[in-house]
Amino acid sequence: MRLLNTTDFKVKEFFMDIPRYAILSHTWEQEEVTFQDIQHLDVAKSKVGFRKVMGACARARRYHFDWIWIDSCCINKESSAELSEALNSMYQYYEDGAVCYVYLSDVSGEYHPRNEKSNFKDSRWLKRGWTLQELLAPEFVVFLDRDWERIGTRWSLQDVVSVVTGIPVDVFEGRVIDEYSVAQRMSWAAFRETTRPEDQAYCLLGIFGVSMSPIYGEGGVKAFMRLQQEIIRISNDRSIFAWVAAPPTEEELKEQWEIKFTPTARKDKPRGLLARSPYEFRMSGNVQASNVELVGNKSSYSFSNNGLHIHLPLNPTSSSSGHSGKDIFLAHLLCRSTRGGSYLTVYLRKTSGHQYVRCYADEVFLTSSPPAMDNVRELTVREHLVTERRVRTLNTSSTAESSILQYDVELLGSAWDFLYEPSQPQGHGSFKVSCIDEHIVSLALHGLAFGTVQYQSRKTAGDFFGIFCTHRKRGQPFLHISDQRLIPDSIRGDTLLGRLKSGNYIMVASERRGDLQEMIEIGYLAQDNPEIHLWTGRLRLPDLGFMVPSRLSTDSFDYHLEFEGMFPPDPFGRITQDMAYVTVFRPYPDDPKQCGYHTFRLLTYRWDNSGIKYIIHVAFGLQGSSVWTDVVVQEYPYSRETSEHVWKSYLSSGSRAQKLLTDEGFAMGKHLLNGVTSVAAEIQRTKNLQLGDYLLRLNMQRR
Numbered sequence: 001m002r003l004l005n006t007t008d009f010k011v012k013e014f015f016m017d018i019p020r021y022a023i024l025s026h027t028w029e030q031e032e033v034t035f036q037d038i039q040h041l042d043v044a045k046s047k048v049g050f051r052k053v054m055g056a057c058a059r060a061r062r063y064h065f066d067w068i069w070i071d072s073c074c075i076n077k078e079s080s081a082e083l084s085e086a087l088n089s090m091y092q093y094y095e096d097g098a099v100c101y102v103y104l105s106d107v108s109g110e111y112h113p114r115n116e117k118s119n120f121k122d123s124r125w126l127k128r129g130w131t132l133q134e135l136l137a138p139e140f141v142v143f144l145d146r147d148w149e150r151i152g153t154r155w156s157l158q159d160v161v162s163v164v165t166g167i168p169v170d171v172f173e174g175r176v177i178d179e180y181s182v183a184q185r186m187s188w189a190a191f192r193e194t195t196r197p198e199d200q201a202y203c204l205l206g207i208f209g210v211s212m213s214p215i216y217g218e219g220g221v222k223a224f225m226r227l228q229q230e231i232i233r234i235s236n237d238r239s240i241f242a243w244v245a246a247p248p249t250e251e252e253l254k255e256q257w258e259i260k261f262t263p264t265a266r267k268d269k270p271r272g273l274l275a276r277s278p279y280e281f282r283m284s285g286n287v288q289a290s291n292v293e294l295v296g297n298k299s300s301y302s303f304s305n306n307g308l309h310i311h312l313p314l315n316p317t318s319s320s321s322g323h324s325g326k327d328i329f330l331a332h333l334l335c336r337s338t339r340g341g342s343y344l345t346v347y348l349r350k351t352s353g354h355q356y357v358r359c360y361a362d363e364v365f366l367t368s369s370p371p372a373m374d375n376v377r378e379l380t381v382r383e384h385l386v387t388e389r390r391v392r393t394l395n396t397s398s399t400a401e402s403s404i405l406q407y408d409v410e411l412l413g414s415a416w417d418f419l420y421e422p423s424q425p426q427g428h429g430s431f432k433v434s435c436i437d438e439h440i441v442s443l444a445l446h447g448l449a450f451g452t453v454q455y456q457s458r459k460t461a462g463d464f465f466g467i468f469c470t471h472r473k474r475g476q477p478f479l480h481i482s483d484q485r486l487i488p489d490s491i492r493g494d495t496l497l498g499r500l501k502s503g504n505y506i507m508v509a510s511e512r513r514g515d516l517q518e519m520i521e522i523g524y525l526a527q528d529n530p531e532i533h534l535w536t537g538r539l540r541l542p543d544l545g546f547m548v549p550s551r552l553s554t555d556s557f558d559y560h561l562e563f564e565g566m567f568p569p570d571p572f573g574r575i576t577q578d579m580a581y582v583t584v585f586r587p588y589p590d591d592p593k594q595c596g597y598h599t600f601r602l603l604t605y606r607w608d609n610s611g612i613k614y615i616i617h618v619a620f621g622l623q624g625s626s627v628w629t630d631v632v633v634q635e636y637p638y639s640r641e642t643s644e645h646v647w648k649s650y651l652s653s654g655s656r657a658q659k660l661l662t663d664e665g666f667a668m669g670k671h672l673l674n675g676v677t678s679v680a681a682e683i684q685r686t687k688n689l690q691l692g693d694y695l696l697r698l699n700m701q702r703r
Contacts (some may be wrong), residue, residue, distance in 0.1 A: 001093060002074040003067040004038070006057040011038055011074060012067075020514050021067040022060040023097035025134035025141075026052065027124050028072065028195075029105065038073040052103065055148045059101055065514030069093055087214050091133045091206020099512035100138035102131075109145035113152060113160045114534035120151065121164045121571055129194035129203040135165070136177060137206065140494065140512050153509070156495035159538040163572055166191070166285055177207065181289035181335070182231060183239035186281035191574060200278055201227040210234065221276045228274045229303060236300060238290035238310075238333045242344050243275040244283045244689055245361035247549075247578045270349070270357035273308050282576070283364070283690045287344065290334040295376055307355075311378055313371040314348070321365050322687070323347060328359065332371035337689065342366035344689060354378060364689035406517040407469050409453050411439040415506070415524040418455040418463075443469060455522075462501040467508060467520060497535055503527040507535065540597060542572050542583030544627070545692025546620060548603060549579045552679065554700045561605035561616065561698070567643040568598050574691070581691040584621045599623070602647040606636070613637075617646045618681050620696055623660045629681045629696060630659040631670065670701075677702050 002013045003021050031048040038044050044053070053070060060068045075086045086093075094100060104123045113120035120143075125131050135141065141154035154161060158172035167188050171177060177185060185207055194200050197220030205211060210230040215223070228240060248269075275281060298311035313332040317324040330345040337344065345365045348356040354377070411418060420441050422433060431451040433443045441453055450470040457463035496508040505525040513519050525532055551558040563575055572583040585597040600621020607614045613636040620629035630650070634640050641649075649656040670680045678701050686695045 001069065001089070002035075003069055004053075004057070004074055006060045006065055006068050009038060009041060009044070009053070009057065011035070018096070019067050020065070020098050020516065021069055022056075022063070022065040022512075022514065023069045023094055023100050023138065024052075024056045024071075024103060025094070025100055025125070025131060026103045026105070027128055027131070032072040035073055035076040036078070044073075052105070056101060056103065059144070059148055060514065063099070063511060063513040063519060064517070065098070067514070069097065084213055087202050088205055088211045090130075091137050094134050094137035095139075095206075097138055098514065099140045099142060100134065102134070102141060102143045103148070104143060104151070105146050107143075107145050107151065109147065109149045109151050112531045112534040113143075113157055114539060115531055116569075116571075120157075121160065126161075126164050127192055129189060129192040129199055132165075132189055132192055133203060133206050135161070136167075136171065142511070150509075153494050156509075163539060178209070181239040181287055182208070182235060182237045183242045183281055183284035183287040183335070186240075186243075186275075186278050187283075187285040187287075189278040190280075190282035190284075191576065192278070198223040200224060204278070208235075224277055225274055232301070232303075236290075236292050238292065239284070239287045239335045239344075241273045241333055241346065242284050242287045242335055242364060242689065243280040244364055245271060245275075246277070246280055247362060247551075269361070270359060271361040273310070273346075273358060279576075285691075286338040287689070288336050288338060291336075292334060294334050294371070294373060298376060298378075309378070311376050312348075313373055314375055314377050315345075315372065317347070321345075321347075322363070323360055325349075327351075329356075330365060330367075331356075334371065337366065339693070340366075342368060343370055345371075366687055366689060405445045407443050407445075407520055408436070408513075408517065409441045409443070409467055409520045409522065411455075412521055412523045415455075415522050417459050417524070418457055418522075421454045421456050421464075445469060457500075457502075460500075460502045460504070463504065465498065465500065465506050467522070469520075497525075505532065505535070539571075540585070540588075543586045544622060544694065545572075545581060545583045546683070546694045546696050547579055547581050547686070547690050547692050548618065548620075548696045548698075550577070550605065552607060552616075552698045552700055555702075559607060559609070559700075561607050564604040564606050564615070565643055567602045567604070567647045570601060582620075583692070586622055600628075600647075600650060602643055602650075604643045604646075615640055616679060616698070617641075617643065618696070618698065619647070619650055619656075619659075620681070620683065627683050627694060628660050629683050630656065631679050631681045631698075632656075633679050 001018065002011050003019070004011055029049065033044045033047055033049045033053050037047060044050050049072065053073065056068055056070060071086075071090070076082050102125065104120070104125050107120050107123050111118040135154070143151040143153065143157065145151050151157070154172050158169050161167070161172065162169045165188060168175075168180075171180075186204075189200070189204055192200075194203060196216060198214065198216055198218060200220050201223035202212075202214050204227060208227070208231050210227070210233075212226055212230050231240060295311050295313075301308060301310035303309075313334075314329040315332070317328045317330055321330060327350045329348050329350065331348045333344045333346065335344045336342065343366065345367055346358055347360040347363065347365070349359040350356050416439060420435065431443065431445060433441060433453070436442050443451070443453060445451075450468065452466035452468045454466040455464060494510045498506050498508075500506060504527045507523040507525060509521050509523070511519040511521060525535060550561045550563055552561055563580065566573065566575065566580070566582065570582050574581040580603055582601050582603065584599055584601060587599060588597055598621070600619060600623075603618045605616045605618070607616055615634045615636050617632040617634075618629065619632070620627065622628075632641075632646055648654055650659065651657065670678050680699050680701055682697050682699065684695050684697065686693060
């Protein structure tokens with residue numbers, strides 16, 4: 001691999017004895033510095049992207065890194081062989097880096113990421129395909145705002161990052177990603193975008209521990225099919241088949257309607273068992289790995305020119321599944337959902353002999369009963385799970401094995417009112433302290449020594465704290481405040497927050513350095529800081545989730561609705577071209593004002609019906625233990641209410657407050673569109689794999 005020197009900006013190639021390096025994760029923008037540019041500094045400096053290179057190198061130098069890896073200028077993309085090697089090795093590059101700096105050029109650090117006003121959750125970085133592996137692979141991740149100021153770390157912001165990305169918090173607390181099912185890992189990429197369609201597959205290579213040659217121009221579908229075939233070679237997890245087809249486009253619907261003249265034809269386009277994009281795993285975040293022991297030695301499967309051969313339990317369909325027929329079967333994937341423990345099945349249609357196709361591919365039916373194993377039929381064959389990745393040789397130098405560990409403890413500007421007070425060393429070794437300047441103390445630990453670096457406030461009487469450093473817990477300092485002893489609550493804990501006697505707070509963060517020493521940074525937060533609760537608490541998780549397809553159904557056709565907005569905004573929600581996923585909360589007894597935890601929301605759509613434009617507002621949420629919904633349809637641009645005005649009309653003092661249910665049950669809201677038809681919204685508990693527990697459908701009904 002090539003690394004960039006953080007001082008002279010020269011690129012050097014390493015094969016063995018790779019030095020300790022930092023790594024930059026970012027989104028590409030205009031005039032990025034390429035490998036060819038960096039060979040000539042005058043050319044590189046003339047490009048806008050060089051400011052990013054300088055910022056990354058300056059950050060790395062501050063923490064004593066001589067080398068950094070930046071994809072834009074460390075890969076020679078003019079060499080197809082080198083590009084292929086880099087794409088297959090990139091996960092390893094990030095995994096081996098001592099620290100990953102995530103530069104968010106579109107984020108301001110003015111507000112804490114848990115603040116509703118923060119634009120952290122809207123960052124382009126959190127929505128790109130390649131940055132998924134850059135979030136998962138490194139051991140230590142630091143988020144930096146557009147001014148290169150530290151926002152937080154992956155560990156300290158794990159709840160926020162989990163909400164935005166859909167990745168479980170357990171991953172950020174150290175759980176190995178190979179323990180998650182194939183379907184779950186695919187779901188993490190479902191809503192991410194790439195510039196090149198093929199990269200939707202290539203960016204997932206490291207996450208699944210497979211390799212394949214990039215073929216730009218083959219198309220996103222072919223690339224993703226190849227990726228799944230590579231995964232199947234090393235994994236017997238059948239959750240890879242637990243996907244829900246993306247709905248057809250408006251043009252495809254019209255074409256199918258014109259050809260078939262039947263409304264059911266559009267739902268029965270045959271498919272195989274492989275998905276066509278990560279997006280088709282958008283509903284699979286709760287799918288567990290399959291229990292292949294149920295089929296014993298029939299668990300393997302293989303490809304041939306006839307398709308995928310696999311053994312699956314098949315059962316005839318019943319009326320409860322929604323589709324039935326003598327040639328249609330429910331095939332059990334031997335997977336369960338963590339939501340309710342339901343078993344996953346897909347629809348297969350028998351075409352001839354042992355040949356089947358997947359039908360109703362936009363549904364994965366959930367059953368409460370385990371599969372009956374007395375009707376396992378041959379459809380395929382498979383290989384044992386292998387997910388080992390190669391181990392690179394890193395130059396850890398003799399310092400790593402040294403009995404001396406050095407810490408630099410720095411008071412950030414917010415904590416300059418505190419004064420260092422010398423303390424006596426403790427333990428069996430020696431403990432040496434030296435003051436670099438008024439705000440930085442350097443201490444060296446020898447052998448089994450340990451000690452506390454103590455600080456006293458110059459302004460607030462009684463405010464003091466100590467940083468307890470030990471040789472055994474490298475990079476994980478303890479925080480002493482009075483008689484409290486705060487330690488990281490996970491093995492990768494890197495941020496501690498403690499309350500002083502005055503009620504104010506001290507925040508201690510550890511930062512990786514390139515010289516194998518440790519940097520401890522200390523900040524101060526006043527108790528009247530309006531964002532203090534964002535530092536001390538985590539986001540409250542929603543109680544219910546609703547999925548709303550963006551289609552208005554009639555007896556013969558589905559109309560696509562153009563999404564216009566959501567009110568109030570939902571940090572847990574997702575909006576795509578074909579559906580909206582929205583969450584609501586139950587009333588919180590300790591928070592009468594709810595503080596953003598809304599019990600109902602409003603989705604607004606635009607509908608163009610034969611030249612007449614309508615605005616459709618769909619309100620839904622919780623009232624007591626019940627779910628309710630209502631519809632407001634307005635002809636545009638006449639008498640149009642804003643989304644906020646419509647939402648407020650459902651409050652207790654609003655004109656539509658009586659629409660809310662007062663007893664248990666599901667709700668159906670109707671709005672008379674004209675003298676003949678009405679638009680209705682109906683909430684149903686889902687029977688198929690999807691986001692959330694409820695499905696809200698919009699239908700046009702004739703009187």
